[in-house]
Amino acid sequence: METTQAAAYRFLYQGDHETILYAALKRLHIGRNHTDYEDYLQEARLLFPEIYAAFPEDPEAKPHHFLAYAQQKLYWALLDRLRRELRLQDRQAVGDQGELLTTVASDEDILDAIGQADFREYLLKVIGGAGSTGEWRYLVGTMIDQLSPDEIAERHAVNRATVFRWRRSVVRRLVQALTPPDKF
Numbered sequence: 001m002e003t004t005q006a007a008a009y010r011f012l013y014q015g016d017h018e019t020i021l022y023a024a025l026k027r028l029h030i031g032r033n034h035t036d037y038e039d040y041l042q043e044a045r046l047l048f049p050e051i052y053a054a055f056p057e058d059p060e061a062k063p064h065h066f067l068a069y070a071q072q073k074l075y076w077a078l079l080d081r082l083r084r085e086l087r088l089q090d091r092q093a094v095g096d097q098g099e100l101l102t103t104v105a106s107d108e109d110i111l112d113a114i115g116q117a118d119f120r121e122y123l124l125k126v127i128g129g130a131g132s133t134g135e136w137r138y139l140v141g142t143m144i145d146q147l148s149p150d151e152i153a154e155r156h157a158v159n160r161a162t163v164f165r166w167r168r169s170v171v172r173r174l175v176q177a178l179t180p181p182d183k184f
Helices: 004-012 019-027 037-054 063-091 097-102 107-130 133-144 149-156 160-178
Strands: none
Touching: 004 037, 019 037, 019 063, 037 063, 107 133, 107 160, 133 149, 133 160, 149 160
C-alpha cells in the first residue's frame, strides 16, 4: 500500500507532470537567475503532496483536471510566500543598524517615554467606559500597536474615513475634558 505522499511524488515525476512546478514559477516571474529560485522550486515540491491529497477527485483518474488544479494551487501558495517575504523586507529598517544598536537612550529620551506613559494613562481615564468601540480601536491601534490609519482600517475591515471619524471623536472628547469650565 502506497502512502499519499509517495503516490503524489510518483505522480509528479511521472511523464512531464513536473513541468507544472516550473510553469507556476514562470508565472510568478521567478526564473533560474532569481536568487531564491531553488528555494521556491523546493517549496513547490513540498507543497505538491498536500495539493494531491486535497484534490476532491482521484488525480490518477483525471490527470489533466488535477494538473490544472495543482498548478493554480501552487501559484497561489508561492504568491502568498512571495508577498509575505516582501512584507518582511519592507518592515526592516533601511541603513546601518550598527548605529541603532550602539546608541544608548539618553536621560531626556527616558523622561519623554515616562511622560508618554503618563499621557497614555490620562487618555485611558478620559475615554474611560464612555468611549465608543471605534474610539477604543483608534487608541489601541495608534498608541499601543503603533499603527497608521490605513493599517487600523485594514485590521478592523473598515473604511479609512471611519478611522478618521474615530480620531475626530477622540479629539472632541479630549477637548471637552481638557477645556476648563466657563462657570464654576
